[in-house]
Amino acid sequence: MDTGDSTDEYFKSYEDLEVHRLMLEDKPRTLAYKNAIFACSDKFQNKIVMDVGAGTGILSVFCAKAGAAKVYAIEASHMAQVAKEVVRENGFESIIEVIHSKVEDLKSDDIGKVDIIVSEWMGFHLMHEGMLDSVLVARDQFLKENGLMFPNEAKLYASPCELPTVYDFWNDVYGVSMEFVSREQRRLKSKKPNISSLEANNLLTDGKLLVWLDLSTATMPELLCLGGESTVVPCNRNGIYQGICVWFSVTFPDGSELSTSPEYESTHWKQSIVVLPHDIPVTKDEPVAFKLELRKDSLKPRIYNVEYTQLDPENVEHDIPCHCYMTKCLVIKAYLSEHPEEDIQGRET
């Protein structure tokens, strides 16, 4: 019996609603998409768009407002009902079609080809609990040749860092010493990446690019294991090497970028910190070498495990030029400053 008092339950719990509020309230995230879509409104005019993992449907509404002729808002979860309501409330029923389905279960006959795929698929440290797999399935199945990916590139960066305030608290808790708890905390934090916000001045080096994905061409097998190359970066100052700070950026077709670097306004992704088991004092220009690998879990494909390996900078190929204090790099730097016209890297390869 319809009592007239509608009690449709769009959200399963208050926490469920809060997750979406958290994402929507993340201004750098939501505005990056809005601004990029509106900046490319010429590309959206009368085009067919697919929004993969539409959630509340906000990106679909942005696309419709930017001039899309048709938007397929694909949402696998119960959020599809919310997206439908948002579409109705904003008067876009004739343009946006919310489809409650996994994109993997859609048939080409249902939709045909699309001009643009929009998706906010990123998880912590880009891949963890993200849904890039589904976006690539959608691309291969539905995107026209030379269609646009929104975003179209993704990059993962890392930088050795200090972790201030994490351990100091326990040294003097209102006059009580709990130093062993800080050791416990470090042990527990070393087990998996910590999601927390650092300040730019906590970084010890420039960000090192670990992964660069072109989303128009990336393939599923490439996503099984990302990073993993031995890398070395010189410290910009004296400090204590306590962890690796990992962040990402995605780039849109207009060249604009959404970055989770500690240099930029904080997002709900914050940064991912790999905490080292022990402090390592470092000095300015000292090279720090490591390997960081993100590997898709064999049982849970949306889970990425992060493996950190500490390396000896002697055994790792340095950038050319590199401002570290090792003799080879000093010599190369001196040679290059005397012969600015030379391309030593080009000659070596």
Add this chain to the structure above:
Amino acid sequence: MDTGDSTDEYFKSYEDLEVHRLMLEDKPRTLAYKNAIFACSDKFQNKIVMDVGAGTGILSVFCAKAGAAKVYAIEASHMAQVAKEVVRENGFESIIEVIHSKVEDLKSDDIGKVDIIVSEWMGFHLMHEGMLDSVLVARDQFLKENGLMFPNEAKLYASPCELPTVYDFWNDVYGVSMEFVSREQRRLKSKKPNISSLEANNLLTDGKLLVWLDLSTATMPELLCLGGESTVVPCNRNGIYQGICVWFSVTFPDGSELSTSPEYESTHWKQSIVVLPHDIPVTKDEPVAFKLELRKDSLKPRIYNVEYTQLDPENVEHDIPCHCYMTKCLVIKAYLSEHPEEDIQGRET
């Protein structure tokens, strides 16, 4: 085999550790206990103390520092290992004895009688997920006649309030309207008390005392159902009645107080908000009548369910004097101001 590399796991997970950090970092909470214990150091000199639910053991260390001859730190969870380590690190092994047990399972023969019981037992809205039951068991079993309870009183307050910013967000989400989500949010928030921090100026009335427990005499049956009396409070200003803000205070034997009122510095308990299903506009001096009852869950004794009933101020006994605009209260107020020597309340009873 002891490898020499100790890997005792004091905390089960990082989240487990963070809970205790959150409580310790709650300055109003931890300093209220520290300051009250130190202010009463004459009462602690050479006394036997029991700390019920010792957690990290910090209160036990405060008691030992204040001069206690013996402290029994009773902790039922795996945190007992942490407390032992804290005691050792601070050199109080000879004074503080950590006992890994429920206080309910201790025998009088093990401990004998104690002079003081210290406990931080309070949960959200005082009772929810708290452990006052165990403190009363400890008191009845172990506290000497005329022994001290620390804290010795607890009070629960409530005040009708406004809930700014809770719903406004959804009206314009970067140009997209999601008003139905704010309706959803209200529906979900109405289901159980929300733990969140209000500002003092969100309150519409003075705080109304709902519950006053003397911890030296309170009994377990009294804790089954708290509050529940019909009550009325006049508004201090015009506004929108959107919820009831609930907070508590505990008082120590030196008269000092730990309060979670929005008038004071925020604690990890924040305030508990009962959200009304609909806005109710109110005006200055308008009486708001309600009943709020905290009832122990019949299956889970640490859970308290909160029941709110909206009442007609006509049918509820008002305070004397009451500054609401109802005729009876205006008359009484006028009479009292003409006859300041009269005790009208005394005469009526």
